[in-house]
Amino acid sequence: MAASDADFLFGLENDEGLWADSSQQGPFSRADIESYIANAPANELNGDVRLIICLDDRAIGTLDLFNYTPATPCAEVGIALVKDMRGHGYALQALCQAEEIAKKILQAHHLYAHVSLEHNPAARQLFERAGYEHVATLPNWHLRAQNWEDLAVYQKIL
Numbered sequence: 001m002a003a004s005d006a007d008f009l010f011g012l013e014n015d016e017g018l019w020a021d022s023s024q025q026g027p028f029s030r031a032d033i034e035s036y037i038a039n040a041p042a043n044e045l046n047g048d049v050r051l052i053i054c055l056d057d058r059a060i061g062t063l064d065l066f067n068y069t070p071a072t073p074c075a076e077v078g079i080a081l082v083k084d085m086r087g088h089g090y091a092l093q094a095l096c097q098a099e100e101i102a103k104k105i106l107q108a109h110h111l112y113a114h115v116s117l118e119h120n121p122a123a124r125q126l127f128e129r130a131g132y133e134h135v136a137t138l139p140n141w142h143l144r145a146q147n148w149e150d151l152a153v154y155q156k157i158l
Helices: 003-013 030-039 090-106 121-129
Strands: 049-055 058-069 074-081 110-116 133-144 147-157
Touching: 003 030, 049 074, 049 090, 058 090, 074 090, 090 110, 090 121, 110 121, 110 133, 121 147
Parallel strands: 074 110
Antiparallel strands: 049 058, 058 074, 110 147, 133 147
């Protein structure tokens, strides 16, 4: 990541519409974002890889591979696109490219994602189109607007 990504990340991370499907609880300051970029390790084996999804020269989203550990070579996937870029197939393309990165760089055995069963049909459809399998349901796992919801666990063996 480069310092030039700060403006884009500031806007995306502070999009309140994305917070309900993540663990983010509130906004980040510009200083938070700049510090994150400045201190992000160059070594992908630290447990997190953040990729910026670009269309031509425009940043349109992020794809995170996180919770990686070499002892159990798997990683969780998180993906977010700016609102006007959703529904055009860019997330699927980015996910397929990230799978190759996970295999080559992290030597991951599988990837997985937690997705709201009730509130995120677009993400469920994305992972299913990418060949992920719904392997488990976590009841009452995620708090959304003062209500506990079930999460689907999607997994793809690489």
